[in-house]
Amino acid sequence: MPTRDAITEALRSVALPDGGNLVSRDVLRALTVEGDAVRFVLEAPDPEMARRMEPVREAAEAVVRALPGVGSVSVVLTAHGPAPKPPSLKIGQHPQSQAGPQKIAGVDRILAVGSGKGGVGKSTISSNLAVALARAGRRVGLLDADIYGPSQPRMMGVAKRPASPDGKTIIPLEAHGVTFMSIGLMLKEGEAVVWRGPMLMGALQQMLGQVAWGELDVLIVDLPPGTGDVQLTLCQKSHVTGALIVSTPQDVALLDARRAIDMFGKLKTPILGLIENMSTYVCPNCGHEAHIFGHGGVSAEAARLNVPFLGEIPLSLDVRLAGDTGTPVAAGDGLVAEAYRRLAERLIGGGMA
16 A cells, blocks of 8 residues: 555655745645545645646646555645735726826827717717717727716617726727727716716826727717816817817707807817707608707807808607617618718718718
């Protein structure tokens, strides 16, 4: 019969990847000898070392099996302690200092989609325009910068949390041909973001600089309503190609749109054009056309400001249904999809996207 001493001595000849042997490094555990059957455990200091020690386990089994009187050998490889936790990615921190606006690696143009007030369909325009540009052959990214009210994950049909291999780099997701990132992907459903201005600014800076956007022709940034910290941070920390202003036709919406235009002017960000959303409603039953919010107000404002009027997007039940189900209406066909296709063509033809 093999003896414990003979087995232990044989195992001294088996070296570990990082130096020493199975006995000198105190890796050998639970050695038992029952007749000609030998069993023992090799305990690695951590799971990573255990993965590297499979050849060591095989070598230990071979040297013991070669001993006189040994009939069978069972060697189990285990690890001491829990597996290491994956890198922790935290979004929302105080902004990092930088010397002037920085270009985002691989991104050719940045289009900011803004409005002076909420409820005019800015996020709907952003997601559908991104999809329309992607269908036109452009490499498109979409950044949901509406940090207090991120709606793009629902509109784009994305719920998976982005990965981070090192706790710093953020791997964006992809939907409908668009590379996509939103603070909403980092939160539990219904969880509120309760941050002061510096945290907002830091979060936007992270999503601009830490996301691995890859090579993009255009990055569309869906801004929150108003003229606050996020808008200031975007225009001051990155090279924004220009802004698209979204408004409904009525005078109240245009009052706030003018404030957004004035803000971008003060930040030296060009206004690339105005878009009139919810411009016309066509009854699906009788075909009657109604102008629920008025009509033509945005085109008149564009003419007054001497900036391009980029087009009208009709009001349609299909837009709401598509947004709620996570497939933007621009991904399909029909009257509204055609309006977004024409909008995308104008931007591409004008060298803006």
